[in-house]
Amino acid sequence: MKQYDYLVVGSGLYGAVFAHEAHLKGKKCLVLEKRDHLGGNIYCQNRDGINIHYYGGHIFHTSNKIVWDYVNQFVEFNNYVNSPIANYKGELYNLPFNMNTFHQMWGVITPQEAYDKISEQRDVIKNEPQNLEEQAISLVGTDIYEKLIKGYTEKQWGRPCTELPAFIIKRLPVRYIYDNNYFNDRYQGVPIGGYNVLIDNLLEGIEVKMECDFNANQEEWKAFADKIIYTGAIDEYFDYKFGELEYRGLRFEIEKHDVENYQGVAAVNYTDRETPYTRIIEHKHFEFGKQPVSYITKEYPADWHRGEEAYYPVNNTKNHDLYEKYVELAKAETNIIFGGRLGEYKYYDMDKVIASALDLVAKEL
Numbered sequence: 001m002k003q004y005d006y007l008v009v010g011s012g013l014y015g016a017v018f019a020h021e022a023h024l025k026g027k028k029c030l031v032l033e034k035r036d037h038l039g040g041n042i043y044c045q046n047r048d049g050i051n052i053h054y055y056g057g058h059i060f061h062t063s064n065k066i067v068w069d070y071v072n073q074f075v076e077f078n079n080y081v082n083s084p085i086a087n088y089k090g091e092l093y094n095l096p097f098n099m100n101t102f103h104q105m106w107g108v109i110t111p112q113e114a115y116d117k118i119s120e121q122r123d124v125i126k127n128e129p130q131n132l133e134e135q136a137i138s139l140v141g142t143d144i145y146e147k148l149i150k151g152y153t154e155k156q157w158g159r160p161c162t163e164l165p166a167f168i169i170k171r172l173p174v175r176y177i178y179d180n181n182y183f184n185d186r187y188q189g190v191p192i193g194g195y196n197v198l199i200d201n202l203l204e205g206i207e208v209k210m211e212c213d214f215n216a217n218q219e220e221w222k223a224f225a226d227k228i229i230y231t232g233a234i235d236e237y238f239d240y241k242f243g244e245l246e247y248r249g250l251r252f253e254i255e256k257h258d259v260e261n262y263q264g265v266a267a268v269n270y271t272d273r274e275t276p277y278t279r280i281i282e283h284k285h286f287e288f289g290k291q292p293v294s295y296i297t298k299e300y301p302a303d304w305h306r307g308e309e310a311y312y313p314v315n316n317t318k319n320h321d322l323y324e325k326y327v328e329l330a331k332a333e334t335n336i337i338f339g340g341r342l343g344e345y346k347y348y349d350m351d352k353v354i355a356s357a358l359d360l361v362a363k364e365l
Helices: 013-024 065-071 099-106 111-122 132-140 142-157 195-202 214-222 283-287 317-331 350-364
Strands: 004-009 029-033 044-047 050-053 060-062 085-088 091-094 187-189 207-210 225-230 247-257 267-270 279-282 294-303 336-338
Touching: 004 013, 004 214, 013 029, 013 195, 013 225, 013 350, 050 195, 050 283, 050 294, 060 065, 060 350, 065 350, 085 142, 091 099, 091 142, 099 111, 099 142, 111 132, 111 142, 132 142, 142 294, 214 225, 279 283, 283 294
Parallel strands: 004 029, 004 225, 029 207, 085 267, 225 336
Antiparallel strands: 044 050, 060 187, 085 091, 247 294, 267 279, 279 294
16 A cells, blocks of 8 residues: 555646645645745745745636636635736837727827728738748737837747747737736736735645655655656656757846835836846735835746756747657556646646646546
């Protein structure tokens, strides 16, 4: 007899939701976490009464009522609405692209004027777009592309837009209404008290070991449980047998400022190429804080190297083909289930991670 029914590798949303549901059904679970804290990338650190989103801003949004009702069992959400600002060399624009943006860009007032301006500019792309630059111009025209997309995207991906595939930016939200709400989803907010409340309540009563690297002692840990839910990097699990899947990294610089209000909004995107960071997050605005100090995070895109935290999968043909090779290896593994952002080499919004974990629960438990 093994000590546990399930060994859950990783305490992010996927692992925490599965462990919670398994625990409810009387299964004995052990959660292993490589870092010195729970919650994966939604971990918050409280300083001066401000919940700092330690790995960059996370706003929960979904149109899935099942997922929304599920998370609200564990934590109450506030009514935060994501309305970021773009800063292009000191010029400020509302995001996402809407009538406020178009008025700021061109002085247009009516939706028809905005539509005509964009139509005129996107006509420069005559054929099927061959790269991200052409795809973006074909959707929103040259002015918005040059000021609000080009520099930001090139910083994010570390290469020119002309070398990025068109499919990365297949759809861009373009609204011919005055509406700065970034998301179209029905439900949106930030947990009151931070995301740690959600994770702590999901994992209540479940055994957790932190600073434990499953991949450093795979065989030893496998002996502990009948089944393993693995949410780490799939290529790392197989010791990079076919090579590394590529990611973009991020570097975060957290600063304290002795002002009550640093930038007036939770997120400002810096869309020019010269500013080295992509955005500044001011954390107190996620929870409408009135503290006398403020904390900001500058987010710097970075090349990713093995052993560092992986953020954005590089979705190109080479990586897709490599991932499929690892999927074939995974199919041969008995009693191991690969899931979540790293296990599936997939960029996942939080609600989609939870929905995926609940799908697994329905099949597995």
